[in-house]
Amino acid sequence: MMTTTVLVVVVVTIAAALIFDVINGFHDCANSIATIVSTHVLTPGQAVLWAAFFNFAAMFFFEAKVADTVSKIVRVSSGEAIYVYVVLSGLVGAIVWDLLTWWWGLPTSSSHALIGGFAGAGIAYGGLNVIRWDRLWHTVVFIPAAPLIGMACGFLAMLAVFWLFRNWRPQSVDKLFRKGQLLSAALYSLGHGGNDAQKTMGIIVALLVAVGAFSPQKTLTLTDPASLAIILSCHLAMALGTALGGWRIVKTMGMRITKLRPVGGFCAELSGAATLFLATHSGIPVSTTHTITGAIVGVGAVHKLSGVKWGVAARIVWAWIFTIPCAALISALCFFVLKPFVM
Numbered sequence: 001m002m003t004t005t006v007l008v009v010v011v012v013t014i015a016a017a018l019i020f021d022v023i024n025g026f027h028d029c030a031n032s033i034a035t036i037v038s039t040h041v042l043t044p045g046q047a048v049l050w051a052a053f054f055n056f057a058a059m060f061f062f063e064a065k066v067a068d069t070v071s072k073i074v075r076v077s078s079g080e081a082i083y084v085y086v087v088l089s090g091l092v093g094a095i096v097w098d099l100l101t102w103w104w105g106l107p108t109s110s111s112h113a114l115i116g117g118f119a120g121a122g123i124a125y126g127g128l129n130v131i132r133w134d135r136l137w138h139t140v141v142f143i144p145a146a147p148l149i150g151m152a153c154g155f156l157a158m159l160a161v162f163w164l165f166r167n168w169r170p171q172s173v174d175k176l177f178r179k180g181q182l183l184s185a186a187l188y189s190l191g192h193g194g195n196d197a198q199k200t201m202g203i204i205v206a207l208l209v210a211v212g213a214f215s216p217q218k219t220l221t222l223t224d225p226a227s228l229a230i231i232l233s234c235h236l237a238m239a240l241g242t243a244l245g246g247w248r249i250v251k252t253m254g255m256r257i258t259k260l261r262p263v264g265g266f267c268a269e270l271s272g273a274a275t276l277f278l279a280t281h282s283g284i285p286v287s288t289t290h291t292i293t294g295a296i297v298g299v300g301a302v303h304k305l306s307g308v309k310w311g312v313a314a315r316i317v318w319a320w321i322f323t324i325p326c327a328a329l330i331s332a333l334c335f336f337v338l339k340p341f342v343m
Contacts, residue, residue: 006081006211013088013207018237020091021200023098024110025055025241036185036269041178041262048243050182051189056239058193059231064220065283066195069138070202073115074122075130076209076216083210085338086121087203093117093331097323108320109287113327114199115139118206120328124335138284143320146275146286147294153271154298161263162302177262184269189242191276192288197231197238199285204230264299271295290320 033047042050076083094110094117101108115136122130165173201220208214220227272292279286 003081006084009084009088010207010211013084013091014204016088016091016095017200017203017207018233020095020098020110020114021197021234021237022241022244023095023102024114024196024200025052025238026102026244033185036181036265041181041265042185047185050185051192052239052243054186054189055193055197055242056235058190058197059222059235061190062194062198062280064198064201064227064231066198066280066285067202067205067220069135069283070115070118070199070285071205071209071218072132072202072216073135073139074118074206075126075132076206080210082125084207086125086335087118087207087210089121089124089335089338090114090118090331091203092334093120093327093329096330097327101323108323109289111196111199111285111287112139112143112320112323114203115285116324116327117331118203119324120331121335123328124332125339139286140324142279142284142286143290143324146279147290147297149275150272150291150294151298151301153274154268154295155302156298157267157271158264158299158302161267165263174262177266180266181262181269184266184273187273188269188276188292191273191280193235193238194280195276195286196288197234198280200237201230201234202285204234268292268295268299271298287320 033042033044033051036042036050037044037047074083074086076086091114094113097108097113097117098110119131119136165176205214205218205220209216209218214226220231222228222231269292272288272295275291275295276286276288
């Protein structure tokens with residue numbers, strides 16, 4: 001039976017998870033809107049509302065396969081309330097790292113911060129054996145794979161567009177792709193919402209398994225009232241965060257990596273969306289930040305390699321490398337602080 005203390009911690013942890021989703025939304029807002037803002041297709045205000053709507057609408061397009069993967073990264077025993085504190089510590093680590101990198105203007109991965117935090121807190125409690133390494137490995141593999149896939153798709157898409165429209169006047173191409181970016185930005189925001197909101201959903205499922213409210217085999221569906229409440233709240237939180245915006249990172253993503261025109265923005269967003277759709281359908285939690293950055297670099301490299309500011313890209317890559325271990329360390333420290341009070 002759940003004690004009053006554990007019940008309070010569960011409520012606080014779910015609230016923290018939704019706060020993380022809001023932070024994720026404004027931290028990763030740049031992923032959805034940087035290209036469409038930097039090409040002046042939409043104003044910043046219009047762009048965040050456009051992205052927020054499709055972040056929310058993603059709940060109707062994707063099965064909760066990513067949520068299932070995330071909820072099973074740490075072996076959580078049903079009814080073992082100590083895992084409530086593991087989940088809470090993981091969220092705190094992810095939130096702290098997200099806020100730090102947001103303040104520094106670095107487009108690091110909120111997804112990897114969450115997964116690293118959850119894994120770090122789990123290891124702090126039960127050692128390496130509590131981690132399902134096969135599921136964690138899928139995420140680790142896609143740290144380099146997601147930006148490389150995005151880069152390749154962006155490069156190829158840009159080449160294809162150059163060939164298909166080689167006889168068009170530049171003004172006509174610009175006009176066409178200014179309209180096209182509305183579609184590509186919408187598709188990218190769908191992919192972003194579909195993949196990122198599910199990570200928080202997975203954390204909440206793990207929490208409810210820990211207190212015995214869900215079975216370890218629980219899968220979220222829109223037809224189940226309990227599942228619907230989780231899905232709806234996470235997508236609403238993500239959309240709210242996106243609407244709040246993250247202008248420090250927008251500047252880095254849309255303006256410092258490479259100079260984009262509407263055709264380039266279209267190719268980058270479409271390539272990023274294709275990568276995210278594939279990953280979400282496969283149940284793989286990937287970094288939307290990695291994906292769109294790779295696509296932007298691929299598009300910029302078509303013009304000339306010097307068109308990409310590799311110094312900025314390298315700084316971003318170093319931040320990616322440190323995200324999982326840093327979030328894990330912060331979460332582990334948080335659990336060790338809580339441990340004397342709960343064990």
